[in-house]
Amino acid sequence: MQLGLVGLGRMGGNMRGRLRTAGHEVIGYDRNPDVSDVASLAEMVERLTPPRAVWVMVPSMVTDAAIEELATFLSEGDLIIDGGNSRFSDDQPRAARLAEKGIGYMDVGVSGGVWGLENGYALMVGGDAEHVARLEPVFEALKPQGQFGFVHAGPVGAGHYAKMVHNGIEYGLMHAYAEGYELLSKSEIITNVPGVIKSWRDGSVVESWLLDLLDRALDEDPELANLSGYTEDTGEGRWTVEEAIRLAVPMNVIAASLFARFASRQDDSPAMKAVAALRQQFGGHAVRKRP
Numbered sequence: 001m002q003l004g005l006v007g008l009g010r011m012g013g014n015m016r017g018r019l020r021t022a023g024h025e026v027i028g029y030d031r032n033p034d035v036s037d038v039a040s041l042a043e044m045v046e047r048l049t050p051p052r053a054v055w056v057m058v059p060s061m062v063t064d065a066a067i068e069e070l071a072t073f074l075s076e077g078d079l080i081i082d083g084g085n086s087r088f089s090d091d092q093p094r095a096a097r098l099a100e101k102g103i104g105y106m107d108v109g110v111s112g113g114v115w116g117l118e119n120g121y122a123l124m125v126g127g128d129a130e131h132v133a134r135l136e137p138v139f140e141a142l143k144p145q146g147q148f149g150f151v152h153a154g155p156v157g158a159g160h161y162a163k164m165v166h167n168g169i170e171y172g173l174m175h176a177y178a179e180g181y182e183l184l185s186k187s188e189i190i191t192n193v194p195g196v197i198k199s200w201r202d203g204s205v206v207e208s209w210l211l212d213l214l215d216r217a218l219d220e221d222p223e224l225a226n227l228s229g230y231t232e233d234t235g236e237g238r239w240t241v242e243e244a245i246r247l248a249v250p251m252n253v254i255a256a257s258l259f260a261r262f263a264s265r266q267d268d269s270p271a272m273k274a275v276a277a278l279r280q281q282f283g284g285h286a287v288r289k290r291p
């Protein structure tokens, strides 16, 4: 089928490749002319035959603006799919605004990262059954081969909700591997840290794709010597914790892994300075002065 695709970066660019390999006609627009198929959004829309379907794959901070601009070129009966990591609570208001113009909307959480071109993307879909059915050939091309990797999770917003929780879990899993890695690295008795990690890849209880990727990173840089631990976040972990607070769900692991990222950005911790100062105040304990 024919699909418009807005945003041709690490995700959208590869998705365009996978869809084309499956025989679909993709007309992609990106602000960056080096990767764009067309010069403008208007040209992309012009080249699509109504009723059109346009998949948006841009950073969440710019998604609302991108969809608003796109909608000015679309007509009744067209359909917008947001595949980026948007906050689920943005979806229903967005769908309502588009519905005023007769434009349909669905949200899709996409997992698979830069490996999706080759392995396929796990898709978590939110929206009306009629829209899901319309996009079925696109989902079929994007999803991994095999039994799993696709869900119609519920109404508009459910796809992004599912992806939010997925990413929260991702934070926690990564952090568990990371803490295990640090302990192995500090141990006096382990002489082959990358070897231990590698050994777990087959037959162990903790084997997983993330573990495979940690092994890959250690193959490239056995002591991760070329990296700083500074770690960004793009929203999903925060939203997961916010939602856990709203629903009073104990979320010890994911919250701790989110906060560890915040700590990774500090040269020194103001909180720990306060703890050191207080110990000194009440107990006369020694503190380390800054050089």
Ligand SMILES: NC(=O)C1=CN([C@@H]2O[C@H](COP(=O)(O)OP(=O)(O)OC[C@H]3O[C@@H](n4cnc5c(N)ncnc54)[C@H](O)[C@@H]3O)[C@@H](O)[C@H]2O)C=CC1
Pocket (backbone or CB within 6 Å): 006, 007, 008, 009, 010, 011, 012, 029, 030, 031, 032, 057, 058, 059, 060, 062, 065, 066, 083, 084, 085, 086, 110, 111, 112, 113, 114, 234
């Ligand atoms: N990289 C990853 O592992 C994953 C990313 N995502 C989500 O997918 C979305 C895209 O992520 P990436 O491809 O990694 O980002 P990216 O930064 O590699 O690519 C974004 C692309 O969008 C373009 N762009 C930005 N604003 C635009 C606009 N208004 N109109 C047209 N093009 C515009 C940029 O020029 C860039 O090429 C984000 O929402 C991200 O959170 C989802 C799953 C995995």
Ligand SMILES: O=C(CO)[C@H](O)[C@H](O)COP(=O)(O)O
Pocket (backbone or CB within 6 Å): 085, 110, 111, 112, 113, 167, 170, 232, 233, 234, 235, 236, 237
């Ligand atoms: O969705 C993803 C993987 O599943 C993206 O890589 C996302 O950017 C990861 O989240 P964060 O940037 O907060 O670490």
